[in-house]
Amino acid sequence: MSRTIDINVHHVTRVEGHGNIVVRAKDGKILKNEWQVPEAPRFFEAMVRGKSYEDIQTIVSRICGICSVTHSLAAIKAIEDAMGIEVSEQTDKLRILAHYGEQIESHSLHVGYLVAPDLLGQKSVVPLASSHPDVVKAVIAVHRLGNTMMEKLSGRKTHPVRLVPGGFAKLPSADDLLDLRGMLEKAIPPAQAVAATVAGLLDKIPDFDRDTEYIALVKPPTYPFYHGQIGSTDTDELVPVQEFERVINEYMTPQSTAKWTRWHRDAYAVGALARFNLNADHLLPLAVETAKQFGLKKGCCNPYWNSIAQIVEIVQVIERSIQLIDERLKAGIEPERAEVTPRAGTGTGCVEAPRGILFHKYSFDETGHCTGANISIPTNQNHGNIQKDFESLVPSILDREQDDIRLLMEMLVRAYDPCISCSTHYLDVEFV
Amino acid sequence: MTADTVIIGLGNLYLRDEGVGVRVVRALSERGGLPEGVETLDLGTGGLTVLHALNGRRRAVIVDCAMMGEAPGAWRRFGPDEVQSRKVTMRYSLHEGDLMQTLELARKLGECPADVRIIGIQPERVEPGEELSPALQERFEEYVRAVAEEAG
Numbered sequence: 416m417s418r419t420i421d422i423n424v425h426h427v428t429r430v431e432g433h434g435n436i437v438v439r440a441k442d443g444k445i446l447k448n449e450w451q452v453p454e455a456p457r458f459f460e461a462m463v464r465g466k467s468y469e470d471i472q473t474i475v476s477r478i479c480g481i482c483s484v485t486h487s488l489a490a491i492k493a494i495e496d497a498m499g500i501e502v503s504e505q506t507d508k509l510r511i512l513a514h515y516g517e518q519i520e521s522h523s524l525h526v527g528y529l530v531a532p533d534l535l536g537q538k539s540v541v542p543l544a545s546s547h548p549d550v551v552k553a554v555i556a557v558h559r560l561g562n563t564m565m566e567k568l569s570g571r572k573t574h575p576v577r578l579v580p581g582g583f584a585k586l587p588s589a590d591d592l593l594d595l596r597g598m599l600e601k602a603i604p605p606a607q608a609v610a611a612t613v614a615g616l617l618d619k620i621p622d623f624d625r626d627t628e629y630i631a632l633v634k635p636p637t638y639p640f641y642h643g644q645i646g647s648t649d650t651d652e653l654v655p656v657q658e659f660e661r662v663i664n665e666y667m668t669p670q671s672t673a674k675w676t677r678w679h680r681d682a683y684a685v686g687a688l689a690r691f692n693l694n695a696d697h698l699l700p701l702a703v704e705t706a707k708q709f710g711l712k713k714g715c716c717n718p719y720w721n722s723i724a725q726i727v728e729i730v731q732v733i734e735r736s737i738q739l740i741d742e743r744l745k746a747g748i749e750p751e752r753a754e755v756t757p758r759a760g761t762g763t764g765c766v767e768a769p770r771g772i773l774f775h776k777y778s779f780d781e782t783g784h785c786t787g788a789n790i791s792i793p794t795n796q797n798h799g800n801i802q803k804d805f806e807s808l809v810p811s812i813l814d815r816e817q818d819d820i821r822l823l824m825e826m827l828v829r830a831y832d833p834c835i836s837c838s839t840h841y842l843d844v845e846f847v
Numbered sequence: 848m849t850a851d852t853v854i855i856g857l858g859n860l861y862l863r864d865e866g867v868g869v870r871v872v873r874a875l876s877e878r879g880g881l882p883e884g885v886e887t888l889d890l891g892t893g894g895l896t897v898l899h900a901l902n903g904r905r906r907a908v909i910v911d912c913a914m915m916g917e918a919p920g921a922w923r924r925f926g927p928d929e930v931q932s933r934k935v936t937m938r939y940s941l942h943e944g945d946l947m948q949t950l951e952l953a954r955k956l957g958e959c960p961a962d963v964r965i966i967g968i969q970p971e972r973v974e975p976g977e978e979l980s981p982a983l984q985e986r987f988e989e990y991v992r993a994v995a996e997e998a999g
Contacts, residue, residue, distance in 0.1 A: 524895060
């Protein structure tokens with residue numbers, strides 16, 4: 416009997432496209448199997464040209480409402496690299512704390528709002544709030560912690576204003592840190608409750624492995640998000656972040672207007688699972704326990720388990736944040752603001768966004784005005800890998816119902832936690 | 848202490864009219880003179896962050912660029928029950944915001960203010976750029992006044 420599969424999850428907004436999943440198969444033969452994606456908002460690279468170094472981090476924080484601290488920090492690090500600015504240990508640690516807030520915020524959103532509905536058989540988080548209110552409330556408690564950390568440290572719930580080249584425009588007080596410490600302690604039980612819920616649903620996560628190259632920041636003996644060099648599971652070589660272009664090797668492909676990337680193979684993956692696979696030896700005790708609860712081990716090549724690695728990271732950064740706050744409270748908050756003297760040069764900043772390694776590179780003239788920018792976001796780095804996953808996954812599930820195939824492919828894309836069409840927000844409504 | 852009323856501006860400042868909500872809220876905040884107990888927040892493209900900004904408030908006024916089938920620059924005031932979202936979200940990504948869904952979630956969690964008013968402004972151009980299009984520039988003061996009145 417002739418059997419045709421035709422999946423075309425296609426939707427284009429007025430401004431930017433979404434990712435499209437296109438599969439066509441006839442009588443067991445795959446005719447088309449593509450992840451088609453539009454370019455991420457590269458217009459920010461044009462937007463910062465001609466702007467002062469003092470304004471860059473504020474502008475690029477608008478690239479993404481979820482990773483706004485991450486983009487600000489990548490830009491600030493690049494500016495400091497270009498202008499030879501060293502920051503104090505206090506600045507460094509407080510920035511890391513703000514960055515942890517964003518990891519908590521983003522991971523809890525991803526696991527709770529996008530992945531949990533799939534695992535619990537709901538279409539979105541809205542019906543989930545009725546069917547599983549305790550799960551949603553636990554997620555929101557953790558999400559709220561992340562949001563508050565970002566607000567106390569960077570001055571805003573999103574699009575930070577206090578993170579500036581050289582230091583902080585305004586430092587948090589010891590009382591702020593003490594409040595946060597209390598909130599962090601309180602967030603451990605809901606984080607563990609989310610972990611326990613997902614651990615009870617592991618049979619709903621597809622069993623799919625594909626040997627993959629994973630890339631993330633590496634800095635033994637730590638589990639880094641902010642410092643380090645570029646590492647890969649394919650090599651022992653560690654590459655300085657300033658040389659990131661020889662890692663990402665951007666190239667064009669006919670099926671997408673986004674630039675894809677590759678290093679040692681046709682594609683690589685970035686994100687929580689990449690970080691775990693490279694740095695799991697340096698997790699703190701509660702995070703180790705959480706990984707054990709899932710049976711997550713280094714070398715995991717199931718892309719759907721990126722969400723599990725995110726849960727482990729939520730616990731890791733909560734634990735590490737408490738340590739950092741204790742260190743800062745002991746040292747005391749010292750008033751400071753590093754002076755910045757602009758100079759001509761080029762610099763690179765690299766941090767781990769919640770969804771993977773992020774690179775910003777800028778050049779400046781002698782007055783500190785930007786003459787060129789290159790931003791490589793993690794989602795673009797994952798596109799090629801999603802395509803490779805599709806090529807391995809689809810033949811193995813071709814005998815299933817079309818709707819099942821589509822769902823498994825959508826869940827795979829979701830697992831990568833992509834940043835697509837994030838720069839627009841407008842309402843689209845009709846009056847009833 | 849959490850202010851009784853929050854005015855939230857949404858949108859992307861670097862996509863011209865998309866950022867009108869943020870511009871209105873900034874203007875209100877810079878000019879001052881809002882009654883006591885009214886807080887302004889620029890939440891940009893923060894999406895679900897809105898949920899936390901609503902929690903604990905009695906009243907929320909949300910300003911956003913809105914496709915409503917009106918003439919460019921026109922604005923309308925409405926409540927969450929007066930509209931239906933036409934937005935198709937693929938759920939691939941956290942980054943697809945739909946305010947109407949966020950409000951529904953807040954209601955289900957019992958965290959939605961009793962009084963929510965949305966000021967929707969019909970864009971002329973949503974494209975890379977930092978300036979509002981002329982149709983919106985002309986009526987900008989009207990938007991600021993309308994939002995201030997809602998929060999008054």
